[in-house]
Amino acid sequence: MVKMRDWVEEINERARTKLGIGRVADYIPALAERDANKFGIAICTNEGEIYAAGDALEPFSIQSISKVFLLTLSLRVYGNALWERVGLNPSGMPFNSLTQLEAERGKPRNPFINAGAIVVADRLVSAFATPSKHLQDVARKLSGNESILIDRRVLESEWQHRSRNAAMAYLMKAFDNIDNDVDHVLHSYFSCCSLSMSCIDLAIALNYLAADGHAHATGEPFIAPDLARRINSIMVTSGMYDAAGDFAYRVGLPAKSGVGGGIVAIVPGKFSVCAWSPALDENGNSVAAQYALELLASEMDARLGR
Numbered sequence: 001m002v003k004m005r006d007w008v009e010e011i012n013e014r015a016r017t018k019l020g021i022g023r024v025a026d027y028i029p030a031l032a033e034r035d036a037n038k039f040g041i042a043i044c045t046n047e048g049e050i051y052a053a054g055d056a057l058e059p060f061s062i063q064s065i066s067k068v069f070l071l072t073l074s075l076r077v078y079g080n081a082l083w084e085r086v087g088l089n090p091s092g093m094p095f096n097s098l099t100q101l102e103a104e105r106g107k108p109r110n111p112f113i114n115a116g117a118i119v120v121a122d123r124l125v126s127a128f129a130t131p132s133k134h135l136q137d138v139a140r141k142l143s144g145n146e147s148i149l150i151d152r153r154v155l156e157s158e159w160q161h162r163s164r165n166a167a168m169a170y171l172m173k174a175f176d177n178i179d180n181d182v183d184h185v186l187h188s189y190f191s192c193c194s195l196s197m198s199c200i201d202l203a204i205a206l207n208y209l210a211a212d213g214h215a216h217a218t219g220e221p222f223i224a225p226d227l228a229r230r231i232n233s234i235m236v237t238s239g240m241y242d243a244a245g246d247f248a249y250r251v252g253l254p255a256k257s258g259v260g261g262g263i264v265a266i267v268p269g270k271f272s273v274c275a276w277s278p279a280l281d282e283n284g285n286s287v288a289a290q291y292a293l294e295l296l297a298s299e300m301d302a303r304l305g306r
């Protein structure tokens, strides 16, 4: 589709005007080395067409986008019992905040803040011998890219600077909301965050959320349509941390961001999209990627027809 190709190219050019705004995450030192002048975007339609521009083939650290995979895999194993361990509401706090955990007896507000994802990782440690290997295999299958790797440098860097996440995990352990060894759970969580994937990999891999749970690369159902709808809902309310409300107003699509600069967004029934650029705003969301998704959402009906 020529008009789609031109449009994605145009978004790439316009989003690049935002390069230079924001800061590359440096609390994980290995992430600070990324070139802030990178920008990529990729769309995977439910028919399986890929439209990509800029640095869409370059792998980056998926970071919190892995929380979508963690949640999906955990819901597949535990179903609604998962919600006894983690809540479903926006936190209104930064993604690495500890303040609500004490008052709420170790039950994190939702699975897309760090504390919530650590609880979900603990559930997966109970279910699988090597959860991060399992998640890597799933990411490979869903994207059709067998070369996806865990970036050992990023993993080591996260491990060295784990104090805050470790504090959350120990507090939750004290409230009996972590069953397994804390170091083991943290290591699994960091390994998932340290997966390296490109915009194209992520757009393809998460297309099941746009396609009623059907995985594009395997051609098979991955999750039930109802579950895909529910995960999209949690992405709307909590996928962009405490900026979820602003993003919902500006873009209005289910989305999940990571401090590696990636954001995946879903247009249910139509396509999945991933935009990436390393420089972040004060909430930890990529400035240029958010802008690209804002352009995409506001022009979608006019450019593609309803």
Ligand code: GLN
Pocket: 062, 063, 064, 065, 095, 096, 114, 158, 165, 190, 193, 257, 258, 259, 260, 284
């Ligand atoms: N691995 C990061 C952390 O735990 C993920 C944070 C993010 O992408 N928001 O701090």
